[in-house]
Amino acid sequence: MLMDEREIFKDQKFVASFAKLKPEQRHQDDQKPKPQNEEKKASRLFPDSTLFKSWGKTLSEEDQKEAQALFEKYGYNVFLSDRLPLNRSLPDTREAKCMSKKYPKELPSIAVVLIYLDEALSIIKRAIHSIVDRTPGHLLKEIILVDDNSSNDDLKKDLEVYVKSIEAQNPGLQIIIVKHTESLGLAQARNSGFRAATADVVAILDAHIEVHKEWAEPLLTRIKENRTVVVSPVFDRVNYYDLEVVRYPPSAHAFDWALWCMYESFRPEWYNHKDPSLPGTSPSVMGILVVDRKFLGEIGGLDGGMKVYGGENVELGIRIWLCGGSIEIIPCSKIAHIERRHKPYLPNLSLAVKRNALRAAEIWMDEYKSNVNLAWNIPIKDHGIDIGDVSERKSLREKLKCRPFKWYLDNVYPQLETWENIVAYGGNVDANRCIDQGPVPGHTPIAYECYYYGPQHTYYTSKGELYIGGIKSHKYNDNRCLADSGEDSVPDLYNCKEAVKKGMGILWSFTQGKELKNRKTKRCLEVMEHNLVIQNCTSQTWEIQNIIRSF
Template structure:
């Protein structure tokens, strides 16, 4: 949808007056009818565990229904002012900073999927009120295949252009970019509110260097009470499964002792601001990505390899609702896996096997259809992009390409239906459990002899399988701790015993008197028991 500034003001004012009248009437009725506290209908709800307010039973049902629908407290959102004030969470050095008047113009693209109307309106209000009028060229709303039709049904203004509907976040963002006409495009989620002077730091950086892809710093809006929690600036990274995570900036950023300065980042979480024409030159987003996940990591790698760079801009702050659950599907790990493999095939060269490893897939013939990547490979050739090895060495050395010999589930030949399992985290004791081949049963055997519980980034804490030196049971303990003696190195060959190098004890299983195998695994004198690991990278 395209709206003029005047139309957007009419829309937001109309809805705010309507909601104020509605809730004034309801609150008046409640005061007359409610004489005692209502029964708590949803004591186990994620919403009401956090949001402790007195509501009538009818309002509890409404609030819970809206929470299940949107993943945040839409009931409360409908009662809040659309132009509410936000606490200024910027570093004090940002507050008085001045920017040129003649900055590039800005198109703001808001992507929404089954979003509460008041949340979208609050995003629009904040953008209008906190962006200089001469810089804000347009706001474009992109419907990422919503199912509720809420925005159209309650919209008193007819949009002046066609409705954009695309299935999948990459396609929705591309659609918004294509519709934009400003010098710079900010592609945002619709469940946000921008802080004061959010746009100027971003536009000034792009005016200085058009090859930058930028991200503001997100503050968290609690899904339950919609209060804003300040977040400090961090770089955006990912692990080998391509799940996003916050990571540290390069050391020279900290050496400046000025947290208001932009910092280089290996990737971008998803919200991004970019020169509109440069975004097209570098290939926008991969339209072959499905639904959600991985498209931002693909962009981050490509920008760095193909002539641009990514920065986080701390003086630009955006408040972002962190949903309790996402609207795409109950479990999108399968599409995330597929998208990650697609990224690896195009951009990661010989390091792409690490993505297979992270997802517990075989190195060859993983059997997952990643779609046609020929055009993306042609794009890489046309842009004369650097190899992924350069990215690992110069941009993201924390992404540790570990030297692994094997990975996957560990099975003892005596009972092939049971797998070694990490067990309850708080107990730190591995167990035997029926094989399900999910994350809790995936282990990684390194060339140096460690058995890791997870595939780590460099310098991150990880748990290792150890022999504590006494007692019968192995432990999963922090590999880097030095408080007590560790025996964390194992000799293991496929189909043979798993023996600790220092204690010479073996990891084994045993049956009870009925012949059923116990859930415990033991450390004892070796009795020629044999283990196999699911995937072999090189001969063990």
């Protein structure tokens, strides 16, 4: 039992016994002198730390310091993890119909690959323990640990000792440790695990997971039915602060044009079946995937040219669909996954994701590849970002006779907006002031010193709309349009459809280096004394950073 659970239990016993006392007895203890050595209640040393927002209220000051230091190092609660049993039980969060499903005994063998870089030892041990305990022994052929050049001492000898003890307890199970002599990033670490595997099926997982019971059988059954289907379990969230499991419903793994991952609803036909235990198709994979080992080799493994983190899973997802495979989420397979508060090995993820996104776009996205540039607000040409040599991957695409990316947009991910009407983008500048979305929530754009981050990203369409503060990647969302109500001198910023309903003018006449005039009110957007105003035109001019085509 954990420390704070003990305290709660003691408090409950005290309240129960206190309630039985007569009123005159309830305050007797108040008259007694307090013991000299009674412990003072520990003060909260880190009131702003998210680690302690709902956990650790009874920790001593010394324990708080240790817990916070470990949290800063790892991004999740290692202090608590080190005190939890390795074989802790997990709540069964599967859909009700999953409980009664039966799976064939004769299924493909599975190799489980765990990728890590300076992960906490107790977290890795618990992952291994859950895999061994909750995977049928006749199916689990090997566990492969891929160490992407960790520096933690306990991930050397201590981990090896633990691995040997697990092997001794499970004759026939092999646990392989693959060590990189330099950090190569997630894609190459996963490739190392894939190459070391010999089982029929490879499950590539993070090391900060715990598998639920019957996690493997539904995945292996689906792959046995169709070896070209790449499958993924449903991830439950493990809170980084208290390590409690939070149920997540089945969802598709999707992305935006910046190639950031996201959860998304399945296609409508999945919900029409009214059976949440059925597999659902998915545009991509989050990074945790289970696949026929030979099929993954046939389509080129993972792109070893991807760096550090991000984008490599979306690249693989697109490639699977374009090159003869498909992706499904299997609701009856559940894995509990810790969502870190931060990734200590890469404080700024955007740099790697941006670079990897441009690489994936160059190889797979054909005429739509410039949408990645738009999403990141970087020039289409001469952006100065080295995406590495892509010739080998382009040759692979030709060899596999993969479909064009337009097929993917039409048949796999029609929710993705194509942005074919965007003619210019970037910061919209008058002298040294940029149009800025202003305070959010709010509907009043402002003129602000140019810094060209998200709030100042603008997009001009062939229709004459001007989106401010970014652009939405999906058809089910609406952009925010610069608008003129015609009623005052203050410009407005509303979702485009809402602005039209309000009778506002959202279409603007604009030529590079000329005025920006509203077509409905015939008034111009201008800057007066550092303020953004709508007024009669005075020949004030604007420029937008990047031109896609003439307008």
